[in-house]
Ligand SMILES: C=C1C[C@]23C[C@@]1(O)CC[C@H]2[C@@]12CC[C@H](O)[C@@](C)(C(=O)O1)[C@H]2[C@@H]3C(=O)O
Ligand SMILES: O=C(O)CCC(=O)C(=O)O
């Protein structure tokens with residue numbers, strides 16, 4: 539798409555063709571709207587599988603996570619992003635963890651956003667966190683954030699710890715929130731196992747709940763982009779470019795600002811109406827492989843808003859680095875070969891971090907028939 543006179547401030551940021559307003563034809567025919575599932579309601583397992591098969595996406599209503607846990611972190615995040623740029627920069631650049639602005643990953647992707655990207659670790663960080671600044675052990679619950687995981691080539695993990703602590707987003711608020719959304723991810727994966735007839739019940743949820751599991755937590759802030767008003771109506775500014783998430787599932791919560799869009803199975807994009815009270819669940823590449831492609835990861839993206847800031851908080855439920863990711867035997871017919879070659883999460887993650895955001899990362903692992 540050629541757009542003349544792109545404002546200079548958007549030089550590094552790509553433009554996207556907007557989804558049809560209100561979902562357009564796509565919403566009326568193929569997309570009746572984002573399915574909502576009550577995880578504790580009757581038929582939850584079948585509803586989760588149905589939504590994941592059709593869209594790779596649904597929202598969880600009545601999730602039981604107290605609003606105060608969500609609100610507290612949302613206001614901590616807002617306070618962090620409102621700080622002077624130099625203070626925020628002291629927690630960056632994201633490599634891949636820490637504070638980042640406009641650059642996503644290490645391979646040239648950009649977007650109209652700033653963010654904090656943190657690793658979640660259960661066993662390693664407890665001592666370091668409490669030594670650095672003691673917090674009541676009750677607030678650590680089962681989750682402790684690994685503020686000390688160094689950038690890949692750093693030889694100064696402690697320095698990194700201090701830089702991240704300096705970012706000032708309250709550890710307790712993050713810990714409490716991440717503990718709650720990890721629970722949501724586990725319940726979703728239990729429902730997937732039940733709905734697909736996979737035993738035991740924790741065959742999938744266990745992968746993302748263990749002490750060595752590799753969860754990542756991200757808070758994105760998309761500032762308003764008034765320059766959008768100078769572009770043709772059919773154009774939007776990329777907030778977060780289209781991609782699939784590499785993990786099993788992602789649990790996303792946003793404020794009331796629209797921007798998130800989904801690709802339907804036929805490639806058409808539809809907007810996701812924001813819902814401050816719900817969690818959105820996104821099927822990731824690893825769950826696609828584990829279910830032998832019955833559930834498919836979904837491409838999604840965020841477009842900037844001209845007037846209102848968007849804040850999203852996403853927990854990416856990843857397994858332990860050594861975890862084998864291969865189609866579950868229960869989902870294969872007798873003697874049937876899986877549709878994907880096996881890999882470990884560690885290898886997949888390494889490859890993912892060498893890829894561009896929009897790449898199809900599963901392609902090299904698909905078996906050709
Ligand atoms: C461009 C990239 C950013 C990303 C790592 C990657 O090289 C490709 C996958 C990207 C992604 C998408 C989902 C999550 O936001 C994320 C944290 C992840 O696990 O994979 C990001 C990575 C990132 O921002 O570092
Ligand atoms: O910010 C959002 O709403 C989605 C961002 C996203 O897809 C991601 O961080 O992987």
Ligand SMILES: [Fe+2]
Nearest residue numbers: 781782783838
């Ligand atoms: Fe994503």
